[in-house]
Amino acid sequence: MDLIVLGAAAGGGLPQWNCAGGQSANVWHNRLPAQTQASVAVGSPETGYVVINASPDLRQQILQTPQLHPRDQHPMGVRNTPIRAVILTNADVDNVAGLLNLREKQSFDIYGPTKVLEVINENSIFAVLDPEFVKQYPLETTEMIRPIPGVEFELFTVAGKAPLYLEDSLGFESGDLGFTSGIEIRTETSKTLVISSCAQIDQKLQERIETADHLLFDGTVFEDDEMTQLGLGEKTGRRMGHLPISGGDGPIAQLSHCKLKTKRFFHINNSNPIWDEQSLAHRTIRDAGWDICHDGLVFEI
C-alpha cells in the first residue's frame, strides 16, 4: 500500500499565478521545480486509490501520476479509473474545486463531513457530478471507513477556521466549526497522519501523533509574518489558520519527542523558504529530523 503525494504546495501552488516574489520567483526563473496544490492518493494497483482532497490541479496531477491513469483492457471498457473514492477534509476551494475535473459519468464515492458536502450541494456547478454515478457519504469525525481493502481512514477534528469564502457569513472568530480535519490512515502495519491545516497542536493531537509512524503536517509558513515580510499579502499564518513551523508552539518544538519514522511538511506555501534547499529554514527543518514533500513523492505505508 502506497501513499503518493499528488501535490505538495499550499493553495495557489508553486509558483502562484500572480506572484513574482517569494519562492514563486525561483520557479519562474527555473531554479526550483513547480509544485501543484496539496493532495495525496493512497492505494495500490490491486485495490485502486483513494484521493484525499481534490485540488484545483487534479487533472494535471492525474496526468503526471501513472498509478492514476485509466487502464487498457479494462472489464468496464475504455472509460475507467483506478480512483475509487475522494475524501474531503474541508470545504476550501483548494480541496474541493478539483471535483469538477472528475465529471464524465464515472462512478466513484465522495466522503466528507456533512458541512463540506452541504457546500458542494449548495453550489450548482458541482451538479456535473451525476449522482447516478457519484455517491456522497457523510463522514463524521471518529467514524472509520474502508473505501478500498487493506486500509482504514478516520477523520479527526483539528483546530482551524472556516473557508475564506464563507468567512463573511460565518464570522472569522468562530473557532473550529468542523470545517478543518486531519485524516488518519491505518494499514495492517502502519499509521499515517495527513494534516494540511492546523492552527494549534493541543494535547489530544499530540497524543495522536505520538502513536503514528508517518506524518504529513501543515507546512504553510515557516515564520508567522513571512508573507508580509515578502510583500505577498497582509495575512499572517495564524490569521489563515496555520501554525508557523518555527514558532515555540509550532510542529518542530511541539513534536520533537514523537518517535515518527518519517515526518514531512506538506501544504507548503509559495512564501515558505523551506522549498529552497539552500536556505537556513530548510537546514533548520532537516536538522530537526523533518523533510519536505514534493509532487510525485511515494512511500509505503
Next chain:
Amino acid sequence: MDLIVLGAAAGGGLPQWNCAGGQSANVWHNRLPAQTQASVAVGSPETGYVVINASPDLRQQILQTPQLHPRDQHPMGVRNTPIRAVILTNADVDNVAGLLNLREKQSFDIYGPTKVLEVINENSIFAVLDPEFVKQYPLETTEMIRPIPGVEFELFTVAGKAPLYLEDSLGFESGDLGFTSGIEIRTETSKTLVISSCAQIDQKLQERIETADHLLFDGTVFEDDEMTQLGLGEKTGRRMGHLPISGGDGPIAQLSHCKLKTKRFFHINNSNPIWDEQSLAHRTIRDAGWDICHDGLVFEI
C-alpha cells in the same frame, strides 16, 4: 497583437482523466502530446492580455505561457499579472471553473452575458474572487468592449444549448438560451472569430465568417456518432450542441467559399481523429484548407 491558444482541447482535455480509448490512448502511450481545455488569450506585452474563457486548466496554462507570467520589477509590487480581463462566452464548467484559479486579491475584470454572470454569482464558491478586486461587467451580444487598447471584442449569439448541469432545470430542448456565444476580435488590421460551440451554421453566422480573416471553429467531433463508435459515451455531437466537422451542414462543407486567411479547428474532443496527423480525418481537413489548434499556438492578429 497576438492570439495565443492556451488550450485546444474540448471539455475533459486530451487525454481525458478516465478514458483509455480514442485519442486519449495515443497520449497515455506517448504517441501524441497532451492538450489542455479550450481557452485563448489575446494581447501583447505592452497592453496586457484578455483571456477568453477560464478553463479548469487555467493555472497550468498560465504556467506554460510565458506571456502570462507575472513580471519582476513591476510598479504594483511582486503580486501582479498581465491578465487584464476574462471574457466568458458561456457558463459551462469548462469555461468558468478556471476562475477559481484567479483568486488571491488580484484586480482584473470579468465580462460575460448576464445569464453567465448569474450562474457564477449563484455559486458561493466563486466568492473567492473578492469583488473589491474583481469587477464583473455584463456583456450582451452586439455590445463592443475594449478591455485593452488596440483591440475590440464583441459577443454574438450562436445556436447552442444550455450547460449540462442546468439541462435538468431548463430542459434540453430549450434551444438557444443565450448561453452559447462566439466572439469577434477586431484589431486595426484584422478580424478573428472564436467559436468553440456551434450547433448550426445559419445564414447570419455564414455572413459574419465571410468577412473574417482568422477563424477558430468548434472542432469537437469529426463524425456525429464517433463517441458511441469508440465506446466513449452515448451522446452524439449534435446532442452536445456541436456540429460534426464532416457533416453536409458542417464547417468544411458550409464554409468552403469563405476567403479566410487561416481557419483552424479548436475545442477538439479526445474522440476526434483529427488530433492524429496520420488519420484520414486529419488529411481530409488539411485538404479542405483547415488546420488544428494546439496548446501554445501563437499568431498575429
